[in-house]
Amino acid sequence: MAKNRSDERENGLIQQFSITGGDFYHAGHVSTQIKEILKELGIDPNIVRRAAIAAYEAEMNVVMYAQKGLFTLEVTPQKIHFFVEDEGQGIPDIELAMQEGYSTATPEMREMGFGAGMGLPNIKKNSDIFKITSEVGKGTVLDIIIFINQGKNQ
Amino acid sequence: MLLQEIVRHLNLNIFTANLNLEVEVTGGYTSDLLSDVIANAQEGNLWITLQVHPNVVAVGKLKDLAGIILVNNRQPEEETRRKAEEENLPLLGTKENAFIISGKLYALLTQKT
Numbered sequence: 212m213a214k215n216r217s218d219e220r221e222n223g224l225i226q227q228f229s230i231t232g233g234d235f236y237h238a239g240h241v242s243t244q245i246k247e248i249l250k251e252l253g254i255d256p257n258i259v260r261r262a263a264i265a266a267y268e269a270e271m272n273v274v275m276y277a278q279k280g281l282f283t284l285e286v287t288p289q290k291i292h293f294f295v296e297d298e299g300q301g302i303p304d305i306e307l308a309m310q311e312g313y314s315t316a317t318p319e320m321r322e323m324g325f326g327a328g329m330g331l332p333n334i335k336k337n338s339d340i341f342k343i344t345s346e347v348g349k350g351t352v353l354d355i356i357i358f359i360n361q362g363k364n365q
Numbered sequence: 366m367l368l369q370e371i372v373r374h375l376n377l378n379i380f381t382a383n384l385n386l387e388v389e390v391t392g393g394y395t396s397d398l399l400s401d402v403i404a405n406a407q408e409g410n411l412w413i414t415l416q417v418h419p420n421v422v423a424v425g426k427l428k429d430l431a432g433i434i435l436v437n438n439r440q441p442e443e444e445t446r447r448k449a450e451e452e453n454l455p456l457l458g459t460k461e462n463a464f465i466i467s468g469k470l471y472a473l474l475t476q477k478t
Contacts (some may be wrong), residue, residue: 236444239423243452246427263427264403271399324416329400336404 223287224252230273230280232299235323238274241282242266245293252286254359261337262291262357268330269295269353275320276300277350290339293355302345309335309343366390366474368431368455371411374473375466377434378458380441381450388455390431392474395467399424406430411470413463417441422448422456432456434470436463 226248228241246263254262266282273280277299285292302308308315309331316326335341340356369386372379379386391409396402397416406412408429414421417439425433432455435441441449441456449456459466 236419238420239427243423243426260408260428267403267423267427268400323418323420324397324399324414327398327400329398329404333400333404 223285224248226284228282228284230270230277230282230297232274232276232278232280232297234274238271239267242270245282245284248284249286249291254286254291258291258357258359262293264337265334265355265357266293268333269293269355271325272330272351272353273297273299275316275325280350288359290359291357293353295353295355296350297352298350301347301349301351302343303347305343305345368411371470371473372457375459375469380435380446380456380458381454384450384453384455386432386455388431390474393467393470395463403428413467413470415439415463417445419445419448421445422452422454425449425454426452430454434459434466436461436466 230241242263245266246259249259249262277297280295280297283294307313311332312328314326314328320326334355338355339358342354345351368388368390371390372386389409390411391407393413394402394406394410395413397414399420402412402424406428409431412425412430412433413436415436417435419442421433422445435458438460446456
C-alpha cells in the first residue's frame with residue numbers, strides 16, 4: 212500500500228476480505244490481518260483486542276456455517292465497522308443462537324474446539340452496536356460497530 | 366517469569382525452533398474450547414491445550430499469547446508448527462496432562478522468590 216497509514220486514518224479506510232466456508236485450515240487468517248491493520252493504524256490496544264475477538268468470531272461463523280462470505284472492514288476516526296455477509300444455511304432462531312452455550316456445531320467441529328456456543332455472545336460483548344439478520348437457506352448478515360473514542364472499555 | 370525459564374523448569378519440548386523465548390509470561394489459561402480462550406485468556410498467557418490443529422495459532426496471535434503448551438505428548442500438525450514459526454508464536458509440548466502441567470505452571474508463577 213502506497214498510502215500512508217495516518218492518511219488512511221484521517222480519510223477512512225475500507226478493505227474487503229473473502230472467506231471460504233469449511234476452510235478450517237485458513238480460518239482466523241482474515242481476523243489476524245484485520246488486527247494487524249488496526250494495530251498499524253495506532254488504535255488503542257484495548258479497542259484492538261475487542262475488535263479482534265469480534266472479527267474472529269464473525270469469521271469463524273462463516274467458516275463453520277456458510278459456503279462463502281465477504282468481510283468488509285471500514286475504519287473512520289470515530290469507529291471500526293465490520294460488515295460480514297455470507298451465503299449459507301442461515302439462522303432459524305436468532306434469539307436462541309444468541310444464548311451462551313447454544314450451538315449447532317457438528318461433532319467434528321466440537322472435537323476441534325469449536326461450537327462452544329460463545330461466538331455470537333462474544334461479538335455482542337465486544338461491540339458497541341451489533342445487528343444480526345438472517346434468512347434460512349440464504350445467509351446471515353452481521354453489522355458490528357466498535358467506537359474508537361468512546362464506548363465500552365474492557 | 367520469562368518463557369525460557371518456564372521451558373527449563375517444566376522440561377517442555379520446543380516444536381518451533383529459533384523463536385525468541387525471552388518473553389514475559391503473565392499467567393496461564395487451560396482450555397480446549399477456542400471461543401473460551403478468545404474470550405477469557407489474557408495477553409502474555411501461556412495456553413495449555415490438547416488441540417493441535419492450525420487454528421490454535423490464529424487464536425494465540427489474536428490474543429497476543431506468550432505461547433502454547435500441547436499436553437499428553439500430542440504432536441502438532443505440520444501446518445500448525447509451520448504457522449507458529451511464521452507467526453512467531455512459541456509452540457511447546459509436554460508428556461503431562463493438562464491438570465498436572467497447569468498445576469506446575471501455577472506453582473512456578475506464584476512461588477515466592
